[in-house]
Amino acid sequence: MLGVCYYPEHWPRERWAEDARRMRELGLTYVRVGEFSWSRVEPREGHLEFEWLDTAIETLGREGLKVVLGTPTPTPPKWLVDKHPDVLAYDVQGRVRRFGSRRHYSFSSRSYLEHSRRIVSLFARRYGNNPHVAGWQVDNEYGCHDTTRSYGPEDLRAFREWLRARYGDVGALNAAWGNVFWSMEYQSFEEVELPNLTVTEANPSHWLDFYRFSSEQVAAYNRAQVEILRAHSPGRFIAHNFMGYTPDFDHFKLAEDLDVASWDSYPLGFTDMDVLPVSQQDKLRYARTGHPDMAAFHHDLYRGVKPRWWVMEQQPGPVNWAAHNPSPAPGMVRLWTWEAFAHGAEVVSYFRWRQFPQAQEQFHAGLNRPDFRPDVGYFEAEQVARELGALELPPTHPAPVALVFDYEADWLYRAQPQGQEFSYRDLAWTFYQALRSLGLDVDFVRPGGSLQGYRLVVVPSTPIVREETLEALRSAQAAVVLGPRTGSKTESLGIPPELPPGPLQALLPVKVVRVESLRPGVDFEVEWEGGRYRSSVWREWVETALEPIGNFADGKGAIFQNNNLRYLAFWPTREFLAAYLGRLAGSLGLRAHPLPEGLRLRRRGDLTFAFNYAPHPQAVPAPEGAEFVLGGPTVDAYGVSAWRRT
Amino acid sequence: MLGVCYYPEHWPRERWAEDARRMRELGLTYVRVGEFSWSRVEPREGHLEFEWLDTAIETLGREGLKVVLGTPTPTPPKWLVDKHPDVLAYDVQGRVRRFGSRRHYSFSSRSYLEHSRRIVSLFARRYGNNPHVAGWQVDNEYGCHDTTRSYGPEDLRAFREWLRARYGDVGALNAAWGNVFWSMEYQSFEEVELPNLTVTEANPSHWLDFYRFSSEQVAAYNRAQVEILRAHSPGRFIAHNFMGYTPDFDHFKLAEDLDVASWDSYPLGFTDMDVLPVSQQDKLRYARTGHPDMAAFHHDLYRGVKPRWWVMEQQPGPVNWAAHNPSPAPGMVRLWTWEAFAHGAEVVSYFRWRQFPQAQEQFHAGLNRPDFRPDVGYFEAEQVARELGALELPPTHPAPVALVFDYEADWLYRAQPQGQEFSYRDLAWTFYQALRSLGLDVDFVRPGGSLQGYRLVVVPSTPIVREETLEALRSAQAAVVLGPRTGSKTESLGIPPELPPGPLQALLPVKVVRVESLRPGVDFEVEWEGGRYRSSVWREWVETALEPIGNFADGKGAIFQNNNLRYLAFWPTREFLAAYLGRLAGSLGLRAHPLPEGLRLRRRGDLTFAFNYAPHPQAVPAPEGAEFVLGGPTVDAYGVSAWRRT
Amino acid sequence: MLGVCYYPEHWPRERWAEDARRMRELGLTYVRVGEFSWSRVEPREGHLEFEWLDTAIETLGREGLKVVLGTPTPTPPKWLVDKHPDVLAYDVQGRVRRFGSRRHYSFSSRSYLEHSRRIVSLFARRYGNNPHVAGWQVDNEYGCHDTTRSYGPEDLRAFREWLRARYGDVGALNAAWGNVFWSMEYQSFEEVELPNLTVTEANPSHWLDFYRFSSEQVAAYNRAQVEILRAHSPGRFIAHNFMGYTPDFDHFKLAEDLDVASWDSYPLGFTDMDVLPVSQQDKLRYARTGHPDMAAFHHDLYRGVKPRWWVMEQQPGPVNWAAHNPSPAPGMVRLWTWEAFAHGAEVVSYFRWRQFPQAQEQFHAGLNRPDFRPDVGYFEAEQVARELGALELPPTHPAPVALVFDYEADWLYRAQPQGQEFSYRDLAWTFYQALRSLGLDVDFVRPGGSLQGYRLVVVPSTPIVREETLEALRSAQAAVVLGPRTGSKTESLGIPPELPPGPLQALLPVKVVRVESLRPGVDFEVEWEGGRYRSSVWREWVETALEPIGNFADGKGAIFQNNNLRYLAFWPTREFLAAYLGRLAGSLGLRAHPLPEGLRLRRRGDLTFAFNYAPHPQAVPAPEGAEFVLGGPTVDAYGVSAWRRT
Ligand SMILES: [Zn+2]
Ligand SMILES: [Zn+2]
Ligand SMILES: [Zn+2]
Incomplete structure (x- = not known):
């Protein structure tokens, strides 16, 4: 199934109905909304304005679209930060990370945990049983912009508590870390510091425990929201939307509290920025396709994190945030979408419905251009929708x-x-x-x-x-x-x-x-x-x-x-x-043959998919007489073939 | 005409008369003084010592030299900074930029504006009608050392005021910046922060307005000085001395308040430091000449900024502040001087009269060595003075x-x-x-x-x-x-x-x-x-x-x-x-032919100049029978030819 | 003579006797102990626990080993830092350098000087006449981790005092620094700032005096300890253990207060990290041997600093702190040891007896592995001990x-x-x-x-x-x-x-x-x-x-x-x-012939040593009929030859 990310608050209310109709016509099923909406639902503390969101959800629902509702906690509004400065995180250099973009909070801030619970309760009570709300997304992109770890007073307080709970006795901590080395022994947990800004490297055991603590703080924060949603929104799935490779917290552990894992698939930006390292040669070769293992690695990782998994944000064209932002080669939006399904995705949701002509991501393409015309990605998504309609996707089996x-x-x-x-x-x-x-x-x-x-x-x-x-x-x-x-x-x-x-x-x-x-x-x-x-x-x-x-x-x-x-x-x-x-x-009897440059395979049930990241057609390794359900024995440049196992 | 920058406060009073005499003999017309003199004219708050400056100006004037008097605001003395710490600027990392070099002030500091007005009034009243004072230089090198923009409390206060004046209503600001994106909406101007130190990139509209604000703060600060000088010094021109490429403020706008634009021509340092970017090959090739378009670009830019323009500081030998500081190839000081005149300069003024053997710029050559002997640049300036005497420079016409x-x-x-x-x-x-x-x-x-x-x-x-x-x-x-x-x-x-x-x-x-x-x-x-x-x-x-x-x-x-x-x-x-x-x-009928490496042309009135940045002689593209007023049809390595249009 | 660094506090008391016995059997003479022991001898302020150290020294002494006792000041314990936060140093960016590793103190902290005197007095009184204590090491590795210079309030206070003592009158300071330039003149010493964080470069004279001050602060701090040790420990030598190239303080001056200079010889890490710069080619060529002049430069430098000199820490295997930490080529531990003796070392002491399996240096090899078995370096040291026993080392003469x-x-x-x-x-x-x-x-x-x-x-x-x-x-x-x-x-x-x-x-x-x-x-x-x-x-x-x-x-x-x-x-x-x-x-009649790549020579008395850093055997330039006391006319890869002058 296909979906899209939509921000009704960015567009005149008069346009919502037409947007919803065109989403349905395109063949979309899901629409994610709301995750950055806090300043619109609560412009001032306690002053709630949910009516617009009620209307937007109703408008989408009327076209049969299913809503994934995001809790708005990735972007607390300015009044909240001003009232509770302890919300803000600190970087490893010891500086406050200020308001003015997003994810400006520490997972250890008690004020923020309290306000998060409050706003999530308001969302959950209001929309928990809304017939158009199919599921929830908790917050968005934990850890993005290096926000898993924070180095401020709230973090130090929480770290000391965490250590006390882990070790009980400070002598046990000293023994575990080997603090006798360099006279680093503590007499009480109140003496423990954060491991940053030491004269030379801190004890690696100190760092490791700080990293573990930081990972658990994310999971605990997430769990606090999940508990509220579970209580007030029966029958809805709960997801989080993960980023590309963000190892700072344990996704397996956090996902124990979720129903669905989803992630952000931006193959071009991830290739340019070495989210997973890419050689200089491959950076040039795959500048407009992404490295052929980049999305696949994440698909397989997040399927391991949770059997039900989505691509919540699929790159639909050039983006804005990489050092270089090329236009995808023609066909790549379709290829990426099919590749996600081949790896077992339940839903692929494009980011975003329409390019927003202002603020940080104004150069981030959508399915539609800022002048309300369809963009290139729209037509490729349309093709996928058509192809999906003609093909029953078999279930995903374990790999060998x-x-x-x-x-x-x-x-x-x-x-x-x-x-x-x-x-x-x-x-x-x-x-x-x-x-x-x-x-x-x-x-x-x-x-x-x-x-x-x-x-x-x-x-x-x-x-x-x-x-x-x-x-x-x-x-x-x-x-x-x-x-x-x-x-x-x-x-x-x-x-x-x-x-x-x-x-x-x-x-x-x-x-x-x-x-x-x-x-x-x-x-x-x-x-x-x-x-x-x-x-x-x-x-x-x-x-x-x-x-x-x-x-x-x-x-x-x-x-x-x-x-x-x-x-x-x-x-x-x-x-x-x-x-x-x-x-x-x-x-071991596994078929394992070196593939030509740019060609990749992936099986789903009895289907085998071939993806061609190369700028020229290639023959696929299909057996004689294979039944092709997509493409054929020669896969086009940037194309997809799929055949049924015979 | 030629000039020089001179610091009487650096030298024994007994030497001033001889210096003045030798300046006249060299053929100089203008002498800039005073722009770093604050700690000598006001060593303690309110304790004024102008006598030495009176004498210095008088000494120069007696030799017929015309004085350009700098207001001393680029270097507030320590007592002022200690009394008003809000004078100091903050860097983009949020750190105070401390006393100990120069330009240690924020353009938004109210204390500094007040003290600047006070000291400039004292200068203007004392020297405004001095017969030897031909003009004024306001401050020096605005923006040098990244000082246009400051990120401290005074800057935040002023930025909020500027935004209020620009937008009137905070809703207008939110709409203009698209702050609904990522819940960045403000409820009042008091909520606005500076755009630095955010978690990830701030809104580019936020940055742009901060850059506009910063540019306007420079112009406003400059205007405050100009108003005082105009009031007390009728008939004198008012200039500022700009740096090499410093795009952080709008020179066109600031110069509306000036009579003369001047700038600092340091071709070697600018080439080494990529003030305008130079390829590695050209950095080696032009290490001792400067890139052949480096000075020209600035001449043309500052002529655009103001039709009356000077080179206030002309490199006379090796300098101190670049990563590498070569000795100019023989002839280059003359070449640079002529090139400025070819582009329309009214005055070329060397920096400085004599190398000062202490402090930050002790390796910055002058026309004279620290042992009081003439340096290489002296003799090249002398040749230009001679050549200028033999040649009437025609007026500068618009380019095609x-x-x-x-x-x-x-x-x-x-x-x-x-x-x-x-x-x-x-x-x-x-x-x-x-x-x-x-x-x-x-x-x-x-x-x-x-x-x-x-x-x-x-x-x-x-x-x-x-x-x-x-x-x-x-x-x-x-x-x-x-x-x-x-x-x-x-x-x-x-x-x-x-x-x-x-x-x-x-x-x-x-x-x-x-x-x-x-x-x-x-x-x-x-x-x-x-x-x-x-x-x-x-x-x-x-x-x-x-x-x-x-x-x-x-x-x-x-x-x-x-x-x-x-x-x-x-x-x-x-x-x-x-x-x-x-x-x-x-x-379009313009003569446009590719020039050989290192050769450049420039017309002034009916004269065409050719400049040879190459280490070997080259033929110039002069027409048959051209009348040469400098050099001849073959221009020497590092040489100049000029001919009259026939 | 050979020695070793030993940390009894890292190991169960039951193992000490066996360790001491095995040290003796290996042929060691000296054992350094105690320099990081503060948190064990004074776990809480005033709560002293010397008994374990008494026992450790006694246990070593009973095997005939001579103890070099380190004062524990490189690592003040956490309680001390919490009680006196002014102990901590500040980095050049103005940030506090926090507890959690080592050398976390400023040489200008008055609290720290007082506490250092107190703890050193306790050590000196208790062990000053202990028959097994042969000498003292004051602190450890001054200046390591860029700790000579600190930029905090205590440093500023002390710098102003130092300047007052140097110049007497602030006018003299202004004149000496040329502060008239850029109006940097001070009216009193209380106006002087530290030279960091200025808008552009500070006055180089300002920096130079700050560097001189910083160097003298180290010497003064060292002298304070030496005076106490001399008073309470007659007949014992006093050493400091210097790092590789650490030019931030004047070792000649500091060593005037010492009897013995010692240093840390880590040829592999120093080569990888450019302690002295090494070309990329030589970094690869000498990755497992160290650059062939790296140790020699330091041997000769520290012999110049003090005629009696040791290698207090000799690399015995891979280390942990470089960007890359290779395993030494077979034979290099022996080669390095002999090279130190050839340059005149009195003692070569390995660091450390046994690899400690925790904390920052857990990957730093010792003579023994963490599983208590001898490591590679043990056997090479054993060979040197054997060879030393068979050879009387002549005195070291001045070089030509x-x-x-x-x-x-x-x-x-x-x-x-x-x-x-x-x-x-x-x-x-x-x-x-x-x-x-x-x-x-x-x-x-x-x-x-x-x-x-x-x-x-x-x-x-x-x-x-x-x-x-x-x-x-x-x-x-x-x-x-x-x-x-x-x-x-x-x-x-x-x-x-x-x-x-x-x-x-x-x-x-x-x-x-x-x-x-x-x-x-x-x-x-x-x-x-x-x-x-x-x-x-x-x-x-x-x-x-x-x-x-x-x-x-x-x-x-x-x-x-x-x-x-x-x-x-x-x-x-x-x-x-x-x-x-x-x-x-x-x-001048000196024998000076280009040596082949990787071969180096050094004379001690009538012996000439040849050291082969190359991976293949080489002929040594010994005269006909030379009497070889180590190796022969062809020196093995990573080998040593030595012959007597005939
Ligand atoms: Zn609150
Ligand atoms: Zn004042
Ligand atoms: Zn104390």
Whole structure:
């Protein structure tokens, strides 16, 4: 199903009915409204003006459109901030982050939590049983603009409370963090500071706990809204709209309180801005299409976060917020939409109905131009609507391959990278791209999540291996590939007494006795099954009785295997992983063949989709006699083909 | 005429008479004094010590030198700052900008305005009718060191007042800025904040108004001084000394209160520091000469700002403030001086008489060395003085080509660049260099200024086309070339309801329905009259009934013409403009031929000057039998030739 | 002798005896303890817990180990900071530098000085006569993490007092700094501010005095501790442990109060982080060995600071704090240890006994792994211990070559670089590398230090030539090579009235009448004895009656000689200096031959050592029939050879 984001408050009331009619005619089902409306529903404290929103929802509903109503908390109005300055967040430099854009609040502000509950209650009571309201979106884009973490007095207060709850006794905290080092010991929780602005780096355990705290503050804030909505709006789904890669809070945990995960798919801006890192060559090559794994990574991640998932904001044309904002190649809006459905999306909702000719996003295209004429994206959406009408989408099945994705790993390696190129994001993205380049479908699984049914499991790096993770690995039937530093840390970011991989030694008897990080250009070579692969960034020295299955050029072991578990004692490149995982997948009976540049595959039920990010037609790897439901055996530049498994 | 900047307060009183005598002997006419003298004329509040300045002026006057007296407001003394801390400005990071160098004041400080009026009144009353005082310089180098804009409490107060005066009603402000977007609506002017330190980008309309306000604060501050000087010093001219490219305030508007515009010509430092951007190759090639269009651009700009204009500070040797400070190639001090006269300067004044061996500028050369011996620049100035004596300079006539220069465009594109390479400075500079490389003389005209008499007009980009601009274009006889984004914005930085180029559609029936910004390396091609030109940065899609006169490689129109108006729907390179404007100028009967590297031409009355920035002699394009008044048909490395039109 | 750094407070008391036994068995003599122990000896104010430290010292002593006891002042505990917030330093941006790592104090804090005296007195009284305590280390790593300079209220107060003491009268300060320039004159010392956060650059004389003040504050703070230790601990040596290149305070002056200078030798991290600048090529080539002059430069510098010197912290494996932390090549721990002894070290002490698996340095290797097994460095140290036992090390003699090293020059050129590449560090390092590449031994001498006995003296640049420097040069028998800008400044950073080289003109009759700084890529050529050498960065114009011995390509003089003094009027490259100093050394009868890449030599008494930083064996330049005491005529990759002079 298709949807759109709409801001009735931006347009004359006289136009709403026509807008609603044209949405229906375009084939849209859902309309998101309201998430930035606070200054219009409560222009002054306690002065409520809901009538316009009543009318807007009614107008949309009359055309049969279903409303997703956003709670307006991403943008508290100025009067609220002026009355309660403690609402504002502080940046890592210690400066107040002021009013004048959005997300200007700290998740730890008590005033803000109270006012959020108040305004959400008002929304929930008024619209909770409205027949046109199909569901809720809580707030919008948590963590966007680096807003997960705040460094002000309210945050310090809440952090101290959180630490007290976690450790009980300050001596336990000192022991966990190793505060005897550099005389950092505290005598009470009231002595603890935030980890920013220290003379040199703060204790990485201090940072890690601050990151955990910050993640939990987001979840707690979200839960406070969800509880009110559940109480007053029975039968409606509750969603949040996530951003592109925002690792600062644990989406798996937060989504436990949701029914639907949704996200913002802006492939061009994300490619230009390295939301996931893209080489300079690919930035040029894919400037008008987005990197071919950019949206897919997120589709798979958010499907892992929640089986019901949407694209709440789909890029419909050029945007405004990247350093460079190209026009999508012709066909890309359609391609992106189909790709979301291929990965299992329930709804794809375009952002936004009409380009708003003022303020920060005035250059952000919509389905319609500011002169009320349809824009390019409108026609591509129309085509998708037509095609969707002619095609029953089968249900989404689990993929054969799982990638264990670990938000905490991102925090931990940020707190203690040990080498400046060691980024969890980059490592997970490298594994993902290698799998995609082989045409494999991938599910994302949280650490400790069930691995049952998978044939191949990759764990880019999970430094803290807890009991549930160990159990999931122990019971996995799959071939499992563990990346470097897996199992290398205790719960409090120490080195395990038995050395890495710590508790994993029960399954994989190796001991990492030394590690090194390397400057780009300082390479080493790994030999495996007759091939030689250059790499850099990270290398480990391992003591073990196992015979290595791959070696460094100096003869030391680089790859180890015990039963179904394999361990990579180095930073793997995409080239190495494509070779290694390709051969491994082949040995497991998975179809895994290198795809040509720009071509990607994805299965949904008995359908196989092919997406062509290249500027020229390409042949798709469909079997003889495949029944094509979209396109054909040659997929156009920027085109889509789909065929039924025979 | 020649002049010099002199600081009697830096030298023993015993030396003044000799200095004055040597200035006269060198052939100088004007001496600027006093602009940094506050701590010497008022060492403590109300304790005035003017005697030394009386004597210094008298000493200079006795040698027949004319004094330009600077008001001492660029450097308030410490006692004043300590007594009124609100004098100090705040940087964009929210930090106080402290005493210890210069320009340490906010234009919005009420205390500082009051003290400025007081000290200027004292100067004006004491020297207003002094026979040796020929004119005044108000303050010095407004905006230098990023001082136009300040972000402190006084600035906020004044900004709110300015907004109240501009909008009257806060609802009008909300509507103009589109504050309904992201719930940014204010209930009163007291709620408005400054646009810095917001969570993500502030509303670009907010920024634009803050930039306008900041520009007007400079003009108002200047006017306050001018009014006092006019009242007490009849018959004296009033000047300000501007810096190199400082777009933060509108020089055209400020100069309405002045008689003379002057500026600081430091070609080497400006080239090293990219005051106007210079390629790495040209930075090396022109390290000891300055880029050959660097001084010329400013001469033409400030002549546009005010017909009477000076170079108040002419680089006489190496300076101190650039990242690299080379010694000028031999002859360059003479060349720069002649180039200023060729562009119409009334006076060229060297900075400074003698290198001061202490404090921040101790490595800034003067005409004399700190050991009281003449430096290299002295001898080159002496040669110019001799040559000037032998040559009657004719009056300056209007050029055949006008460049419409728009300070507000710089602010607007800074507030909303949409692509990080889109810089107004770079675009205007590209047009200018292309014209100069063709040997064309150029006048700078403010938006809405008269275009009568010009044969060719280029408008690099004027986003807000007001009625007077439209009228000037309507009545222009010239061929007019409009750059991208011209007419693309409303008064409050919105997209015009009829889409760009907004009101220009009355003269040029095109509609820009989409724009894109591009990463360097993502190119497109423009075809025009059989040539193909690669470009990047910016492209537009246009709907129109006109037949394009140039096309993009995908067949869409790139260049449009209606009557005498042409529109470029893309970011033009210097190479394209040299070809395009060259052919256009030829068709208009203007002599426009590509000049060899390093050679530049400029006409003044019936004289044509040639300047050679290259390290080898070059032939000048003088007609047969031309009468040379400087040099000859081959111009030396770093040399000047000039001939009379026959 | 060998030593180790040990933190008994990190380990269970039960392990101490075994640790001590194994230290003895390894052949260690010294153990440093205590420098980060404050939170354990005084967990709450006045609540003292020395018993554990008594026991630890006793346990070590019982094995015959000698203890170097650190005063715990680098890490004041949290309660102290909370009670006295004025302890904390401020960074140059004006922000408090908070608790949570180390060195979180300002040298100007009166509270901290008082508490430091109190805790040091407690240590001194308790352990001053302990038979196992052989010496003291005062604090640790002054200046590390940019902590020499602080910009808070306590610093401002102390700076004003320092200025009052230096100048007596504020008029004298104004005159010395040239404050008349830009009206910067003060009416009282209470008006003086710190030089940071000014609108544009502050007066360089202001900065220089602030740098001098900051240096003296460190020395004064150190002296306060030394006085207490001397009073209570007779017969024990007093050391400080310096960092790699930390020019912010004058180590020569501070060390006047010490008996022993020691330093931290981390060749890999220093190479990666450009503690002394390393080319990109050499960063790759020497990633696992460190640049072959990196440790040597510091050995020679700290031997110049104090004849008795140690390496207090020797890198034993990978570290944690660099951007990249490689594993040392096999053999390098031994090589580094021997190189320190070759340069005259009294003791080499490894950091640390055992890798601590928590907190900031958990990835910093020790001699032992966190699982209590010996690490690679242990075995290399064991080999050195064995080799040392078999070899009597002769005393260290003065080198034939002296390098005059001037901390104040670093401050002065930082305050007024005039060209952004002009760095004192880079210049001194260039001279040093050139000398080392010729196989010459070098002593570091402070400005004004005796030059008697040297055959060749290089002065990279000493801008302020005081009477004692002039006298040392006058009486030197050596050939002296003076770098650019030597003698170019007065005591208060002005240009000398007689122009540079100021007072040096008495010995070398040249006058520098112009200087220039150049962008990389803007080159000039120097001709000398038939060779041509390209250079950049800095050039001077000289007036003199002397005939130059080298010339610029434009014919102006570049190298001048008068008697035994030579002056280089340009920035010399390493290539030029290797040629110039090589020929000069040869003419003086010194053996100076270019060494192959990666090979370095150093003499101690009658022994000559060769160190091979290359990954392949190399022949050493030993004479026929040399008696090898380590290795042989071919030195292994990463190996050491040593032979007795015959
Ligand atoms: Zn409230
Ligand atoms: Zn006052
Ligand atoms: Zn106290």
